[in-house]
Amino acid sequence: MNAFHKLVSANREGSYSVSLAPGLSVGKVAELVSVIDGRKSLLVTTPTVARLYARQIAGSLIESGVDLSTVVLECNEKSKSFAEVERLCQKCFEVGLDRRSLLIGLGGGVCTDLVTMAASLTRRGLSYLRIPTTLIGLIDAGIGVKGAINLPNKKSAIGVFFPPEHVLLDPSFMQTLPRELISDGLAEAIKVGVAMDPFLFEVLEQFSNELLKSPSTADINKLTKLVWRSSLRLLEELEKNLYEDRTYQRILDFGHTFSPLVESMSGFRVSHGVAVAVYIALSSAVAYELGLLSVEDRNRILRSLRTAGLPISSPILTDEVCDKALREMEAHRGGHLNLVVPTGIGKSVFIDEKQALPMSAFRTALRFLDSEFSGLTVLRPSASTITHAVAPD
Numbered sequence: 001m002n003a004f005h006k007l008v009s010a011n012r013e014g015s016y017s018v019s020l021a022p023g024l025s026v027g028k029v030a031e032l033v034s035v036i037d038g039r040k041s042l043l044v045t046t047p048t049v050a051r052l053y054a055r056q057i058a059g060s061l062i063e064s065g066v067d068l069s070t071v072v073l074e075c076n077e078k079s080k081s082f083a084e085v086e087r088l089c090q091k092c093f094e095v096g097l098d099r100r101s102l103l104i105g106l107g108g109g110v111c112t113d114l115v116t117m118a119a120s121l122t123r124r125g126l127s128y129l130r131i132p133t134t135l136i137g138l139i140d141a142g143i144g145v146k147g148a149i150n151l152p153n154k155k156s157a158i159g160v161f162f163p164p165e166h167v168l169l170d171p172s173f174m175q176t177l178p179r180e181l182i183s184d185g186l187a188e189a190i191k192v193g194v195a196m197d198p199f200l201f202e203v204l205e206q207f208s209n210e211l212l213k214s215p216s217t218a219d220i221n222k223l224t225k226l227v228w229r230s231s232l233r234l235l236e237e238l239e240k241n242l243y244e245d246r247t248y249q250r251i252l253d254f255g256h257t258f259s260p261l262v263e264s265m266s267g268f269r270v271s272h273g274v275a276v277a278v279y280i281a282l283s284s285a286v287a288y289e290l291g292l293l294s295v296e297d298r299n300r301i302l303r304s305l306r307t308a309g310l311p312i313s314s315p316i317l318t319d320e321v322c323d324k325a326l327r328e329m330e331a332h333r334g335g336h337l338n339l340v341v342p343t344g345i346g347k348s349v350f351i352d353e354k355q356a357l358p359m360s361a362f363r364t365a366l367r368f369l370d371s372e373f374s375g376l377t378v379l380r381p382s383a384s385t386i387t388h389a390v391a392p393d
């Protein structure tokens with residue numbers, strides 16, 4: 001060993017809190033004030049969320065003595081860019097944030113992704129809070145440790161692992177969410193239910209319809225149960241491999257093998273939630289063909305997608321596309337497929353090798369989904385304007 005050599009420990013210990021904060025959406029900010037703990041703060045939000053919630057929340061914070069500035073950003077896939085992150089970093093300096101100050105992201109996944117990126121860069125790392133306001137945010141995008149921006153030809157291509165200090169969840173933000181965004185979120189919750197949580201799946205079976213029909217009057221206790229259960233299961237799973245460096249076997253990849261390809265091949269006319277739904281349906285139909293899933297469970301899964309206003313097939317997803325997606329995944333996941341397929345409600349296995357998945361099973365499954373459920377095939381536009389390949393979130 002070289003005598004002039006020192007091994008420097010570069011590990012950082014850390015943890016973050018995710019908790020329910022009922023009433024935050026209507027300006028009950030006591031918990032937020034206590035989390036802010038006297039620190040100068042910059043609240044980052046979107047035009048819609050500013051109009052619906054942020055003005056009231058900011059007003060209540062200022063009344064409670066918080067030293068707060070607010071910035072409203074256009075938050076869409078186009079603005080998930082270096083330029084927008086730079087603008088936000090500059091804003092942090094303009095309003096005088098120092099090393100002890102806080103950024104607060106109040107919005108959907110795009111907003112919290114931008115805040116995560118800016119927090120990781122400004123002064124080499126500021127503390128930040130996330131307050132997700134979409135269903136995808138509450139159960140997925142807003143609760144993990146990742147943030148990303150898009151390159152002009154690749155979604156979520158540049159990103160960081162940078163944990164927030166706190167995440168505050170108020171399911172009541174759902175009351176104003178458009179139906180399509182609720183369906184998108186339900187697709188992610190169904191993913192978690194099918195892959196690992198039969199209880200969550202039952203909650204979804206019983207409640208999706210009510211939530212979709214009228215988010216403003218849906219039972220808040222059931223909605224809270226759905227949000228908390230789904231986010232808890234996701235966090236328990238994330239925690240095992242938070243920085244995605246321990247294993248390629250990630251149950252949460254369920255739904256994400258074919259979905260990036262469906263999204264990009266549609267020119268992003270198909271939303272992420274819809275693409276995940278199509279994949280859940282396909283993997284269930286393939287699992288049935290392989291003798292891994294009963295006909296009853298396959299049909300229950302397909303029904304749950306239908307109840308959540310989601311399609312189960314897409315004209316884009318042909319057997320050639322499936323073959324291409326499997327080959328790409330094999331390369332992406334260290335030479336093994338690690339494809340998650342359901343074996344029951346709340347149970348799944350990994351299929352490692354492409355040989356274990358005959359294309360005939362895909363062909364039969366695709367034909368079944370197209371013929372039996374052709375009325376459910378829809379293409380729905382996503383907000384995204386990006387038109388090339390996509391990396392998994």
Ligand SMILES: NC(=O)c1ccc[n+]([C@@H]2O[C@H](COP(=O)([O-])OP(=O)(O)OC[C@H]3O[C@@H](n4cnc5c(N)ncnc54)[C@H](O)[C@@H]3O)[C@@H](O)[C@H]2O)c1
Binds near residue numbers: 048108136156
């Ligand atoms: N970092 C991660 O781990 C992760 C995980 C999943 C997804 N994502 C990212 O999240 C993004 C998608 O996020 P999203 O689905 O939350 O959508 P979004 O952030 O694009 O928001 C969609 C729209 O909903 C509006 N909105 C937000 N809350 C609202 C409310 N309560 N009522 C009415 N309108 C509201 C917003 O203003 C916006 O116009 C994608 O860019 C995706 O890449 C990130």
